[in-house]
Amino acid sequence: MLEKYNIYKDKSFNLSMAKEETKEKEKGKDVGKEAEAGLTDIPGIGPGIAAKLEAAGIYDLMGLAVLSPASLAEMAGLGEAAARKSIQAARGMMKLGFISGDEFAKKREDVSHITTGSTNLNNLLGGKGIETKAITEAYGAFGSGKTQLGLTLAVRVQLPKEQGGANGKAVFIDTEGTFRPERIRQISEGIGANPEKVLKNILVARAFNSDHQILLLDKISEMIKDGEPIKLVIIDSLTAHFRAEFAGRGQLADRQQKLNRYLHNLMRLAEQHNLAVYVTNQVMANPAMMFGDPTTAIGGNIVAHASTYRLYLRRGKQGSRVAKMIDSPNLPENECQFYVTVKGVVDEDTEE
Ligand code: ADP
Numbered sequence: 541m542l543e544k545y546n547i548y549k550d551k552s553f554n555l556s557m558a559k560e561e562t563k564e565k566e567k568g569k570d571v572g573k574e575a576e577a578g579l580t581d582i583p584g585i586g587p588g589i590a591a592k593l594e595a596a597g598i599y600d601l602m603g604l605a606v607l608s609p610a611s612l613a614e615m616a617g618l619g620e621a622a623a624r625k626s627i628q629a630a631r632g633m634m635k636l637g638f639i640s641g642d643e644f645a646k647k648r649e650d651v652s653h654i655t656t657g658s659t660n661l662n663n664l665l666g667g668k669g670i671e672t673k674a675i676t677e678a679y680g681a682f683g684s685g686k687t688q689l690g691l692t693l694a695v696r697v698q699l700p701k702e703q704g705g706a707n708g709k710a711v712f713i714d715t716e717g718t719f720r721p722e723r724i725r726q727i728s729e730g731i732g733a734n735p736e737k738v739l740k741n742i743l744v745a746r747a748f749n750s751d752h753q754i755l756l757l758d759k760i761s762e763m764i765k766d767g768e769p770i771k772l773v774i775i776d777s778l779t780a781h782f783r784a785e786f787a788g789r790g791q792l793a794d795r796q797q798k799l800n801r802y803l804h805n806l807m808r809l810a811e812q813h814n815l816a817v818y819v820t821n822q823v824m825a826n827p828a829m830m831f832g833d834p835t836t837a838i839g840g841n842i843v844a845h846a847s848t849y850r851l852y853l854r855r856g857k858q859g860s861r862v863a864k865m866i867d868s869p870n871l872p873e874n875e876c877q878f879y880v881t882v883k884g885v886v887d888e889d890t891e892e
């Protein structure tokens with residue numbers, strides 16, 4: 541079991557379910573876009589400084605562009621004036637700022653979707669499931685189906701586009717030890733896919749603490765640069781380690797800052813590589829709330845604002861699940877029903 545928890549590389553990627561040509565087209569598109577400037581393209585930043593920055597978690601121009609001159613100076617051992625120049629150069633190359641609405645629309649043209657396995661849930665999410673270049677968060681009580689939705693998506697992402705997939709691999713960052721290869725097998729068999737092939741296309745890592753969880757994001761960037769066609773990143777759970785490690789009263793601000801940076805990096809990963817991010821989040825009792833469901837998601841506003849789509853999951857009648865769309869930028873606050881079965885997430889429980 542343990543070796544399953546190490547991210548492994550499978551260079552000989554060849555999805556049996558996926559059509560060759562779509563794959564090539566996709567790859568070409570993404571790779572072309574990713575051939576962008578790196579840290580060492582900035583005047584004043586050579587390989588030595590780049591290595592120092594990478595060690596500090598700054599991997600790309602965006603990371604550099606958002607630094608303050610003082611912190612860059614400290615990280616890289618530069619003078620502050622030189623640091624300021626480098627940051628300005630990075631900002632110039634990033635073209636940070638406004639774009640017109642039509643340019644924005646164009647940037648969204650290559651957004652694709654991954655089916656959840658349930659038409660109801662897909663419709664709640666706007667029609668086709670979870671979206672690339674976006675973070676979809678599911679929060680809810682223990683047993684509400686958050687992990688099961690993640691496992692289902694990890695299988696479905698591998699389907700060709702015509703079947704609601706994104707023709708790619710999934711990364712599963714497991715913070716709670718709940719990833720189950722057996723479940724992946726069952727869900728795969730449920731949709732007529734080869735379970736062993738599907739398992740091969742899910743890159744699993746157990747994150748042992750929040751720092752490790754953060755570090756694994758860089759690992760994902762590296763794998764994508766190495767050519768892994770990753771189209772979905774699952775983080776189950778996003779908040780558990782942060783919550784456990786920053787439990788003290790005085791630590792909330794630190795926790796939120798760290799979480800904020802992490803979510804920011806996640807969103808960047810999603811946008812740069814046109815992939816979908818699915819994160820799960822726990823709830824805590826909210827004693828201040830007198831009516832309705834007295835639970836609130838962990839992570840407060842930071843997570844709420846960073847997530848493009850937020851789903852609140854709960855158990856419904858007769859073994860069903862209910863998903864509610866919470867403050868989406870473009871979708872109404874609706875609810876829908878779905879089921880978790882041996883085949884994963886579905887519209888109806890046909891087992892009985
Ligand atoms: P959480 O929200 O805590 O991540 P899960 O996604 O793990 O919750 O949901 C657990 C629930 O999923 C179980 O209580 C059960 O109802 C359902 N489930 C898990 N495995 C199966 C299975 N093989 N067949 C049917 N239902 C399952």
Ligand code: MG
Binds near residue numbers: 718
């Ligand atoms: Mg879970």
